[in-house]
Amino acid sequence: MPDRATPGYETVVGLEVHCELSTRTKLFCGCANEFGAEPNTNICPVCLGLPGSLPVLNEKAVEFAMRIGEALHCEILPSIFHRKNYFYPDMPKDYQVSQYDEPINVGGHLELPDGTVVGIVRAHMEEDTGKTTHVGGGGRIHEAEQSLVDYNRAGVPLVEIVSAPDIRSAEQARAYVSELRGILVATRASDGRMEEGSLRVDANISVRPAGSSDYGTRCEVKNLNSLRSLGRAIDYEARRQVELLESGEAVRQETRHWDESASVTHMLRSKEEAYDYRYFPEPDLVPLVPENELRRRASAGIGVLPAERRSHLVSVLGGRDHAAPVMDQVQTVLELSLDGLVASAVHAGADPKHALNRAANELAAQGEKAATLAPESFAALLSLEASGALSATQAKAVLAELVSSGGEPSVVARKLGFEQLADDELSSVIDAVIAGHPEEWERYADGDKKVAGFLMGEVMKATRGRANGKVVAQAFTARLG
């Protein structure tokens, strides 16, 4: 499908996602794997690469990597580690222990919510590097006055998930990362926090004339720190490449850096300047052959995956063919893990669409805390609203209170003064409002719908908001009778 931004061309994207595993300790030593500790406090001879130190593989990291592989439908194979050799100050050994041509997970796939299937080439294990802060000179190593290195992150276990070039737009790329994040969280192998750097994305981007089956020359774009950056960088880079081609120039294979503030990519290094990593098998580690017991434990550790939750939610909502806006709500509900609330409310008799609306809008607005709401409270509240005992406005206010402080919906409603008005009390209030505003009532009776809002407001004022708008509107209509 030709991209809107680049008419006549198709954008082709493959993503490399690095995810930090949520192990208690690092990949090859017993140091704590924690984010945000005082610099250079979680270090030892092994993760500092001191002379004489040796790595010992963390079995939990292997288990987590296997969970990810299984969740991505990969084949889990016996594997080995290699050394990837290059000099960089934040890499303590000046080589990175990684998997190369015999990785643990190969050949899987990931299905996007829209049904697109993206191939997974591999998901391999490797160690993270330390973190460098360049001081002065614009924050880049070459111009910096000095560089500070924190080795707390050195040796943190990573799984690098490499997709096939099956992604065709910025939007799909975002959907891929978002779905992958959901899978990682479901496997409990990673917390998937892009903002803490535990999920990092590099994009291989190329363009080709629409309809062509050959791939164009790709550029790898780094420094994509959010879904927003990812989408913008893909759009920018595709446009840049199309402009090159349209002006008769060739795209050169290179590694490029996304500059978020300037909204452009610029070249880091050309293909000719690319490192020769001199990979060779890591002699300090033995081949990794996962035993059946470990495979069993890895499988057992995987929670319910997003796709399964999605199809369950869709069926709870009463079918498969939902419009895009509904699917967006479904996605929101899944991302915030509110699907259980929706399902149990529907099971208790709530209208599916009503439940989805309240979850995707009002509950979602409460953020991560929303998922802590008790399912029976959510169901009871929806029922109060459906019966007319609470107005929509009241129901939303009660919902917010339930999430922040908990409690019984009816009790909370009373506490907020949303007690149900007796029918005769409402009726006399309406009569009084009509009597008090004869001109407005006449205009309303003559068909001026704008004045209905005013009259409704007067009723609400008189009942201190306790009246149900729907019921009042019905009463107005009845009185015109």
Added chain:
Amino acid sequence: MSASSLLDRGVAAIASAIRTGEARAADLVEEALARVDAGERELHCFQTVTADEARRAAEAVDAAVGRGEDPGPLAGVPIALKDNMCTRGTVTTCSSKILENWIPPYDGTVVARLRSAGALIVGKTNLDEFAMGSSTENSAFGPTRNPWDTSRVPGGSSGGSSAAVAAGYVPVSFGSDTGGSIRQPASLCGVVGIKPTYGRVSRYGLIAFASSLDQIGSFGVTVADATTAFEAIAGHDPHDSTSINLPAPSLAATLGEGVDGLRVGLIEDFLDQVAPACAAASSAAAEALESSGAKCESVSIPEMLLGLPAYYIIAPAEASSNLARYDGVRYGLRVDGPDAEAMNGRTRAAGFGPEVRRRIMIGTYALSAGYYDAYYGQAQKARTLTIRAFDSAYERFDVLLAPTTPSPAFKFGEKTKNPIDMYLSDLCTIPSNLSGHPAVSVPFALDENGLPVGVQVLAPALGESVMLRVAAVLEAAAPGDCRGPVLGPRSSTHA
């Protein structure tokens, strides 16, 4: 310095005398330190003498005995460690300027085991820089001299450790063997040197040269001493993934079981590649075993000659990666520059000697894109062929016999002009490193110049027990004057 000194009566006698309180570790360590003091000006076995630390360890041993405790199998035994083993709080240099002032914050596993066995670490011994060499001439801090003839090299790279035993400073010492770095200096210094099965001894805390080949082993005046020293360091270590998960072998008890009925193969492919004295010693060793009841046969294993070229690809390739970390960023030498890359390059240019630089370049080249298959890939195939050749030989033989070195101790400067001449020193020892099998060098003869000549016993993986039994029989059959210690350096005009 009489021969009846406890220091010269072997490890078992020393440990027993200390444990019973018959002798004091404090006295023994003073005697060892006095010998070091007297000999070092000429020999330079040590990179660092740790006199105060050794005295404190001796006091601790004596105090333990006083409390009725057992200080361990090496109670009060003065030892020396090659200066590529990390010792907490004691500078560990690898005889390189790049680590000249580096003090490890941790003890390697072997070091920790030796301390807890009651050994007294007298010092850290000289080596060829980063264990790359066969003479100690590549030490950044000057070579060690051979106690048998101070105009000659002690061998290498563990030349400081072999010479320290040959000089009588200590009854046992420890080195590392990547291509022969224990056995070759043992042969040149007239002492016993054991290279264990790869994985028998933890490499944790051994500063890596070539990780798939490096193995720590022991030197001793006698087979029994070297064996007891080896027992103290052997056994599984969870800090080393390549460590074999088996209990430490008990070997000393079976040393005297003889060779009756053992099948011994004398590898003939080396015989025309080595000096007549070395070939003759191996043949004589075969005869000695035959007359002790073994069945000896010559065997041709042509793959043995593939070892040297394969090794000089694999070892530098691994070294080029292992030595990348000496970049001036975290520890060791730093030579400042305008940016990180320049600092890194200047540090390495100033910190590494010529042989280390040569091997880093060879190894980097061999691993480079486009050359990997032709060099590293081919070398790995040759390594596999070597292993298969050993495997099929061990279907017919219990142990194999070979010269240890192509020649006895050579003169300083004799092999420094052409690196290949020096590399050939490892011809007969390299195959055991490629296969990971154990081997031991035992002093067996003197050459026409009165220099010691060793022979090598090779065994299959985990075959240390039978290997050392054979070594013990050879030791008994060898003339007594072909082994150390040489108490008091002989004159350089000797012979």
